[in-house]
Amino acid sequence: MKIAILGAGNMGLSFSKSFLKYELIKPEHLHLIIRSQEKITKIAEEFPKxxxxxxxxxxxxxxxxxIIAVKPQDFQTVAQNIQFTFKENQMILSIMAGINIEKIQKLLNHPLVVRAMPNSPTLLGMGITGYTxxxxxxxxxxINIERLLNSTGRSVYLENEELLDGVTALSGSGPAYFYYIxxxxxxxxxxxxxxxxxxxxFVKQTMLGAYHLINNSEKNLEELIKDVxxxxxTTEAALKxxxxxxxxxxxxxxxxxAEKRAKELNN
Structure with a gap:
């Protein structure tokens, strides 16, 4: 498989590294397309082949x-200025927040679109991605798309595209909520x-331990809270x-x- 990534920012590059790490594509079959000439030298050092x-x-x-990995706010401008046309059998995978399949199809004049919403832990191969x-x-x-997405963590197929805005708010933005707390x-x-x-x-190890308790306990969250x-x-004083x-x-x-904003990005 040959893959081109349009907009090789943090997420685009993390996808690229995962695909290469798990040998899903050959380095020479990867084409990174970026906006800034200034970044070419640095990226070329990371992806020499x-x-x-x-x-x-x-x-x-x-x-x-x-793979369309530009910022959603920039997508319309990018779509209007690209100088190539999509071939009939090429697939598009969008990892932009908020932009729905219909809009991508219309602006790129191409029907074969998969829409996905990853999150930043894909950088470590520990992300989760919803897609439709x-x-x-x-x-x-x-199946080929799922194989690629699973190299960055886990993936979940959604029949209903509208749920992807909720996924964007829940897991796409989710890491920032944890960082905030x-x-x-x-x-x-x-x-x-x-x-x-x-x-x-103390805080990071507590978070890690709590995560493993959630994953390995048959108790629900309310019961786990009551256990502490x-x-x-002291815990009751904090919770109060x-x-x-x-x-x-x-x-x-x-x-x-966050979900509301994801929907606004499509307009």
Whole structure:
């Protein structure tokens, strides 16, 4: 399989590294297409055997799959300015937030579109990606896409495309929510007199341990919380403060606003 990535930013490059790491494609079958001439030298050092071009240089793409990895806000401009046409059998895989299949088909004048929403842990091969496909994509083509996506972590096929905006809000943006909460916990540790590096260690290891408990316990989340929060204890004092300040509701509302913004990006 030959792959071209249009917009080789962080996500595009992390996909490229995963495909090469698991030998899903040969380096010489990878074509990275970037906006800035200035970045070519640096990217060429990371991908010495792959083809690297700027948007302006590309008049034709020799690839089975073209991954659209530009910012959603830039997509319309990019679509209007590309100087190549898609061949009949080429597939498009979009990893842009918010832009639906119909709009991609219309702006690129091409029917074979798969839309996916990865998240940043794909950088470590520990991401999760929701994806869906246009009519006309065959089962064997979907299997090939799934194989590529699974090299970056896990993938989940969704029949209903509208759910991808929710996936964008939940897992696409999700890592930032955890970073935000972790940052608050670390700062609380520092305020209590714990040295910063130690505070980071305590919080990160606590997060890791909690993750493994969720994964390995048959108890639900409420039961796990009760296991830690003994009556009249320190955990109960913290949770009471969270409840009094509607922390859970604020977090939920933030995620719903992220979904709303994903829908707005399509307009």
């Amino acid at each position: 792959s083809k690297i071009s700027t948007f302006q240089e590309v008049k034709e793409i020799d690839a089975d799959l073209i 496909a246009a009519n006309g994509i065959s089962f064997s083509q979907l 972790i940052d608050a916990m670390i700062k609380a540790g520092i305020e209590m007199g714990i040295e910063e590096n130690l505070s980071k260690l 929060a003994s009556k009249g204890g 403060t969270f409840e009094e300040n509607s922390f859970k509701e604020i977090l939920k509302q933030g995620i719903l606003n």
